[in-house]
Amino acid sequence: xxxxxxxxxxxxxxxxxxxxALFLELFFRRTVNFHTEEVMLDKITGKTPxxxxxxxxxxxxxxxxxGGETRVLRPGYVKPKHEFPWSR
Numbered sequence: 793x794x795x796x797x798x799x800x801x802x803x804x805x806x807x808x809x810x811x812x813a814l815f816l817e818l819f820f821r822r823t824v825n826f827h828t829e830e831v832m833l834d835k836i837t838g839k840t841p842x843x844x845x846x847x848x849x850x851x852x853x854x855x856x857x858x859g860g861e862t863r864v865l866r867p868g869y870v871k872p873k874h875e876f877p878w879s880r
Contacts, residue, residue, distance in 0.1 A: 829867075831867065832865075833862070833863045833865060834861075834863075836859075837859055838859075
């Protein structure tokens with residue numbers, strides 16, 4: 793006779809632990825879902841200044857003289873092409 797019964801061990805294995813992707817939670821918090829097939833990506837041309845520190849009290853300035861371009865992408869359908877061993 794062991795420490796735990798089979799029923800206790802089965803109950804333990806059925807508990808699922810939620811995986812937390814630390815990198816995704818820190819840097820990619822926002823997820824954007826598109827309801828169309830096209831994905832629009834905006835690219836700001838030239839050197840874009842990035843603020844090292846942004847104060848929540850002072851409002852930012854809009855750079856209207858800077859241009860940009862929008863690319864419309866339609867992702868291709870990707871189908872796995874590797875063989876799967878069905879005998880396993």
